[in-house]
Amino acid sequence: MAETRWLDEREMAAWKGFLEATSRVSRHLEQQLKEDAGLSHAQYEILVRLSAAPGGEVRMTDLAHGLFTSKSGLTYQVSQLEKHGLVERRSCPTDVRGVLAVLTPEGRDTLRAAAPGHVAAVRAALIDVLERDELDVLAHALGRVGARLRPAGQDSGMADSGGISTSSS
Amino acid sequence: MAETRWLDEREMAAWKGFLEATSRVSRHLEQQLKEDAGLSHAQYEILVRLSAAPGGEVRMTDLAHGLFTSKSGLTYQVSQLEKHGLVERRSCPTDVRGVLAVLTPEGRDTLRAAAPGHVAAVRAALIDVLERDELDVLAHALGRVGARLRPAGQDSGMADSGGISTSSS
DNA sequence: GACAGGTGGTTCAGATTTGAAGAACTGGGA
């Protein structure tokens, strides 16, 4: 094994900054969503993906890609959403095994209600804290970082999940 | 309530990049540590903090600051470490309520053994993917982001946790 | 058509996390 290349001061600063920002932002948004909308971040993301899809329906598998939980985790979260009436399960017409998650009207309403507060929180926690050029560097650099760790042959899943949380509705 | 300021394209790219990089890196490192050293990232961080402290001992409370888990989470993780003989609990001499977590020799060995692989993984996943200037921008920008969400009157807890994982031993 | 191998989702047990509640104690003022 080669000699270990330890982190120098600047590298360490970047790593620690990343670690701290990461956990604080995630915890902060998790709480904001829970308080304001009764949703976990994972659930919010599911709703966003569904709302962006034509018909408001997406195969479980497609949902799992790009959504950063395990398959069983997704099953669990969708069940929770179903229990609250925000999503329905429907069997896939082209593949009997398949299951479609379908956004209900209540789900769409919930998302519509939650989105403004969430976007505001994202701005306050991250976006509006950054300068314009920092924002771009961050987007490029972290984009590369994320892409490299992406399972082979998998689309970003982030490419166009725009929907309610992105552009003006 | 003011009109919602939705995210424009560049802002959205930054946010999504952040989200994806965040979860992929964290998941990746979690697995690397688990496989190579049988530690969770949280446990690794605890060991690092202890190894950097004089005497290898730190109050639970001090450990909790800067470590991004709840108090009960810390109790749980320290119990796990104790069960594996990497850490001992000792009561604090200056405050009967207090508990000191103390690094055992086995704990120090475990950390020493785990550190090179972990640093290599951090490099491969994040640090070596970034250009020099991106690294600095990221450190400054995310440093600011993390600091803003820091509970009032709390030191970074990241300031000097150097120890084994930082500089050349 | 029948088979082998891969896919899609769920279920399960076990690990982890969280906030709330509790038990024990400190510290400073009346």
Next chain:
DNA sequence: TCCCAGTTCTTCAAATCTGAACCACCTGTC
């Protein structure tokens, strides 16, 4: 001294997450 508010840490139940095991099903091949 006594009391009260605040601190420290643990315990508890409930929620969540994970990987492995599992069943049902699709698909390409012979």
